[in-house]
Amino acid sequence: MQPLVWPPMANPTLFSLEGAVGIIFLLTIALVVTGGLIAVVSQRLVRAVSGLAICFTGLAGVYYFLLSPFVAMMQLLIYVGAVSILIAFGIMMATPEQEIGPGNAWISRLVGPLGASVGGLFFAALTILGLKTPWQVFPRTAEASGDIEQVGKTLLTSHSMVFELISIVLLMAIIGALVIARRGRN
Amino acid sequence: MTILEQTQAALAPLFPAQEEPPAAAEPEGEEPVEAATSPAERRPGVATTEYSRQGYHLEVLCEPGQLVAVAEILDRQRFFIESIAGVDWPKQEQLEVVYDFTTYEAEPCRVAVRTVVPRTAPLVPTISGVFSGADWHERETFDFYGIIFDGHPDLSRILLPEDADFHPLLKDYMP
Amino acid sequence: METSIWRPIIYLVGIMAFAGVNAAYLGWCERKGAGRIQRRPGPKEVGPAGLLQPLADGIKLMTKQLLVPQGVDGIIFRVAPVIAMIPAITSMVVIPFSGNIQARAMELSVLLLFALASLAMIAILLGGWASGNKYAIISSARAVSQNLAYEIPMLLTVIAIVMISGSMNLRDIAIDQQGGFWHWNIFRFENGHFLYMWVGFIIFFICSIAETNRAPFDMAEAESELVAGFMTEYSSMGFGLFMMGEYLNIVVGACLTATLFLGGWDCPFGQTPGVWWFLLKIYILIFTVIWVRWTFPRTQVYRLLNLSWKILIPFSLVNVLVTAAFIKVF
């Protein structure tokens, strides 16, 4: 892997590689935020799924900037390529949900504030964590560059738990899609 | 026994009053036109016709009520339905339905079944229960002549628009 | 000079130009090729030998009205063709055209290509869905199930290659095969043993035809069944972008096949490696794709899925195991 700009220059101009990299970073952040907003705000399920896919794509970019290209690729391959599509597929095959009856109205009224407070809590916690952490330069390792041997070793040793969790996510997606698709058939 | 004779024999019990079918049922051309072709005064029965002249072997004239019985007999004789044609006879105030049957067997045998109904109440029993293929042919005849096929599963317009309110092959239909 | 922004820009422009020219002129090649196969001249009126035909087509497509029918999901309907183009062009970034022509030699370039291929699927899914047309929806359901089914054997064969080369970098994989056709993965001869990678090559090539939705696997746009599939409601450049995306996917598929199995830019006799060999290889592969399309009738959806799940996936699994055994044992 060719080195990214390293160490960071003090005052990069916009028309240098650092500037371009910075703009791309901002774009990925924008992707995450807009994708997330679309996923939450959108009235139509398909648009919400599209928003989710956009958000995942942005996240892959963030991972890339965090010097984890392998995770970034996996994010694209699994979350965008498989999970989002399975969700979209499931929505296409499912019958449209009926309007929520009056008995459930209070739940739907509760969902908004509840979600906002939980989200706010997380946001606050992360902000505090970010401010308090003594940030330091993380040394580039072979593992981070995506060298296949290193990736293989880490996947099967230190990150084996993550590896298994990913397969559970995939399994859930497959089972969910099957359940939705099978409903109505005997 | 040829298929023709078999069919004739099978159909004979339906028409008990008539031992001797009128030979060469077709009248000659000298007679007045209306009288010649009018189906009105023909008596029910089975008659052989001249194949080389008319293109079919057997002609069955029957009452509408006998149609299903005739169709069932022909079904047992392994015939299949070729077509159903309506004919309008406004002078006699009659509508005629001509059913054409033939067989897949090597020996040719065509049977035409003809029946007449009054123009004011054109009601014919359906034979679509016997021959599935009659379904569309009956719908077409209904479409063009307004003949009602009693008991038909879905007697709707087939070739004309579904909202058509006319029957174009009636002689008095003027577009 | 490392911080100069010009190198990425030059590559960006170069890739866009390569992609654009290929997308446009593959259409011409396909029509000419189809013409030859069908004993007719093909396009010949616009320019010498019809060479300006793609230009005329482009102008026509761009000047046509972009119809957005009633009842479609407007935003997704407009965005889907663009999404179809993005991964196809982006894939070009990591393709090594020769030893020194490559926009970015990423370590995980093979993985990136597959990740991007799955994005193309989303475009078809969304485009078909947003059209609000029953044919389009059946088509996108078909396309997705087909792509999912064929991605698996494709990945599995690639795993075998990655095991042989010990790298996910397309450049490394290509360098690993330098020095004549007996070093290429397809005829790989190592330590006195054949690796039988031609099995993998056949699987991979079939899958790449299926992944790009080309005949005889063009279930998604089976015109006699689904009119034009997910493109039914698209007009003007919306349709044009989908078409270009399809052609670019063919180019990417051919590039990938050439790099993984046919030694990349290597000369078959080991003398003069260079970008010309690479181009020659990908155009031979592309011609084969066109040839297949105009020769065979279409298969049937379920037979197609059966082919993948019941034949290609088991074979590619065995392929992986056998290759691993070869590498371990010899």
Next chain:
Amino acid sequence: MTLPVELRHDETFVLNLGPQHPATHGVLRVKLTMDGEYIVHAEPVLGYIHRMHEKIAEAGSFPQFMPNTARMDYLHALAFNHGYALVVEKAAGIEVPERAEYIRVITVELNRIASHLLWWAAFLLDLGGFTPLLYAFDDREKVLDLLERITGSRLTYCYMRFGGVYNDIDDEFIAGTRDFIRRLRSRMPRLYHDLVTHNIILIKRITDIGFISAEQCRRYGATGPVARGSGIDFDVRKNEPYSVYPEFDFDVPVYHECDSMARYMVRVDEMEQSMRIIEQALDKLPDGPVQAKVPKNLKPEAGYYYSAVETARGSLGHRLVCDGGKNPYKLKLRSPTFSNLSLFGEVAEGMLLADALAFMGSLDLVIPEIDR
């Protein structure tokens, strides 16, 4: 959220195949109730190109209707010419000179080959193979050129006359026909069979698709290659010989598999049989007039007449009722595909959409002939 597809309670949806659809080759509409890609119920909706030819027949004199006959089955127009000429000749008692009969047979069989070639091309197009279309059109073009020379038109012929044909054939036509037969015979094995008939994709695609039992054929009155693909040995040319067909030695190809492949094979074999008939007819072609003396004002005797001919699609019947006037009192056309299509709904139930279209293609539908 709005769903583009309206699902019913049982999760089926209605798919309108046509009236404009690449696979219907004309304006046929099939209302399909689908469960995913499976067809739950199929109902053909006809009449989009209905022109009421039967009323037109009643409005004009006997010869005036002749051009209309070609407008129904535009692929085998000469057989419709022939059928109509036969029924009127029967009614009016017109004798046809022998040479005219031979010419009729030659042209009708040439036209049958053209029709089968076009069917073959269109069927392959339904299955996604585009190239065979061009090969078949190449050969069909030769037939059309030949027929154009003597009939004056390429598609909607008005060649038959009561008591003969419009135009005599010449040596050039005979030589051209022999050339064409030689050419088609030489192309058949390689371009048609090696490329298509023996193609594994095609075989897998249409074998065991669209099973029509012989009993089903009889119930619906199916004729022609559809019936012959179901093991029924029925060909009007053999069963009720008309014209000079008894003088020729030809076989009726019959296949017992009852599937689309069987119907495909019947039609491909029929082309060879038609070529045999043409060759024999050219060999035996007698001299003489091609047009009998026929009164200008045709007034057949009153009565009921029926004539059947074998078109490329099956048995075509003309039911003629005369009242002694100079117009047909009633002319009912029994078109073969009308009956053949009527079994589509029953057979297509439970099929996959792709298979149903392969099945529909094998029925060889010509929509103007169904709608008349």
